[in-house]
Amino acid sequence: MGKFTIGCFSSLVGSLNLDFAVKLAGAALDKGHKVDMWVSGNATMLSIKGQRAFKDYSSLEKPLKELMEKGLTITACEACAEARGYNKDNTMEGFKRHSMDWYLASTFDADRVLHIGGE
Amino acid sequence: MATTKLGFIVQRPPYKSENPKLALTHAISSQSVEVYLEDDDLVTADIAFIGDGVLNCLKDQKAMDTYDLSSTETHIKMSLLCDLNVLVCKEDLDKLGLTEDDIVMDAEEFGADVTTQVVPYEKITKMMEEMNHLLFF
Numbered sequence: 527m528g529k530f531t532i533g534c535f536s537s538l539v540g541s542l543n544l545d546f547a548v549k550l551a552g553a554a555l556d557k558g559h560k561v562d563m564w565v566s567g568n569a570t571m572l573s574i575k576g577q578r579a580f581k582d583y584s585s586l587e588k589p590l591k592e593l594m595e596k597g598l599t600i601t602a603c604e605a606c607a608e609a610r611g612y613n614k615d616n617t618m619e620g621f622k623r624h625s626m627d628w629y630l631a632s633t634f635d636a637d638r639v640l641h642i643g644g645e
Numbered sequence: 646m647a648t649t650k651l652g653f654i655v656q657r658p659p660y661k662s663e664n665p666k667l668a669l670t671h672a673i674s675s676q677s678v679e680v681y682l683e684d685d686d687l688v689t690a691d692i693a694f695i696g697d698g699v700l701n702c703l704k705d706q707k708a709m710d711t712y713d714l715s716s717t718e719t720h721i722k723m724s725l726l727c728d729l730n731v732l733v734c735k736e737d738l739d740k741l742g743l744t745e746d747d748i749v750m751d752a753e754e755f756g757a758d759v760t761t762q763v764v765p766y767e768k769i770t771k772m773m774e775e776m777n778h779l780l781f782f
Contacts, residue, residue, distance in 0.1 A: 533780065567663050625674060630671065633649055634647075641781065
């Protein structure tokens with residue numbers, strides 16, 4: 527089985543890119559691949575816990591928690607998060623926070639890298 | 646010892662979105678990636694500006710005066726200081742009526758040894774073929 531690194535920079539609300547990325551991560555995990563996911567820029571919005579789920583807006587906390595239980599490693603850019611007021615206290619449990627070099631390190635032994643840029 | 650080569654391709658203009666600056670900050674972070682890797686393993690970053698992305702390279706940017714933000718120009722200079730390959734598409738500069746005189750070509754004031762390379766798109770394509778992974782911004 528391979529290793530798949532996904533980087534996503536689009537916001538959770540206002541774009542469906544994160545929805546796609548999370549679904550893709552789930553499909554890869556189900557096939558037995560290792561999946562690392564990196565969120566940076568506006569995508570760090572994904573890391574906030576306790577977001578209210580409306581049917582008109584993307585809400586990925588529940589599927590993300592399920593994927594983390596299946597082995598998904600997901601990390602937010604710490605600087606991008608802090609710049610937006612997303613701090614350690616309001617970060618979802620299991621969501622890691624690192625500097626940008628974590629993403630580059632994850633690509634080192636990845637078989638495939640899918641980078642989804644921002645808005 | 647192994648090396649993974651990443652190509653950062655910047656297509657969007659500066660300041661309209663965060664993308665160009667994120668491309669540069671992620672590329673610069675290749676300088677500290679060793680903390681996560683085994684000894685002698687490396688991740689390298691090459692940066693290419695194409696399309697409207699070449700506008701990021703304009704010199705004398707006033708981002709600090711206007712927005713109180715560090716400029717994309719400064720990030721390009723930091724990339725040169727870190728010895729990253731910075732390529733700018735000549736054909737796209739031509740389309741915008743720009744020359745080497747209009748863009749950041751060096752970072753001598755920071756002590757950088759390498760300079761920006763204005764190259765034909767063909768050379769950027771060749772660079773992309775040599776990379777393990779491409780990241781488009």
